[in-house]
């Protein structure tokens with residue numbers, strides 16, 4: 001059984017008497033324990049699709065089954081990381097990470113121990129007692145990832161989590177994300193605009209068309225793990241990035 005089954009999903013927004021066909025139809029089966037990445041031009045419906053997968057929005061047509069059940073509005077076991085870290089300025093770093101455990105009413109001592117371990121693993125353990133504004137953008141995003149991982153989600157939804165970061169931090173975050181995702185075999189669905197980032201992090205890349213986004217190409221990335229940054233200079237890595245670029249050129253998203 002697929003972890004997530006997307007069957008004929010479409011989304012049309014209606015605002016001010018106008019209909020905007022944002023997405024689809026899209027049909028995909030997402031497998032457990034793998035990282036599936038969606039790349040596509042701005043406005044093609046990537047975030048819409050991710051929100052529908054997480055039960056945060058409903059399709060206008062089609063259906064989504066999560067572990068065999070229709071997707072619900074309040075699903076358990078999902079961690080979400082957005083482009084903006086959404087840390088709460090009035091809580092220190094540790095308390096920001098603890099938020100999901102508090103909302104679920106989980107025992108505090110165990111949650112604190114896990115939060116501290118995650119912050120250590122992500123290299124920001126020394127900042128647990130600081131306030132968010134005392135951290136750099138990359139450090140804040142690590143905290144947001146720790147918060148998303150606190151309750152050991154089986155599914156991680158990542159909507160352009162690194163796009164606000166500088167190139168070096170972004171590379172480093174990719175390596176970190178791979179490490180934490182592989183350690184727990186978490187299923188991850190990632191959105192990115194970066195073709196190399198998509199190939200580096202993914203087991204599978206879905207290439208989307210312009211709006212309304214449909215899937216133009218479905219690429220299995222058979223590169224060995226764990227992946228190191230040096231892999232990006234190898235010919236087999238370039239073959240994957242080329243395939244995605246060519247898809248975008250063919251569909252007019254990129255011009256050669």
Ligand SMILES: Nc1ncnc2c1ncn2[C@@H]1O[C@H](COP(=O)(O)OP(=O)(O)OP(=O)(O)O)[C@@H](O)[C@H]1O
Pocket residue numbers: 013014015020022040041042043044045046047048049211
């Ligand atoms: N709540 C909404 N109401 C009306 N239109 C919306 C709404 N949310 C998104 N849209 C429209 O749907 C389309 C797809 O939006 P979406 O945010 O899913 O795209 P995206 O691929 O994630 O874009 P980007 O890469 O720029 O973040 C866009 O044209 C957007 O304007």
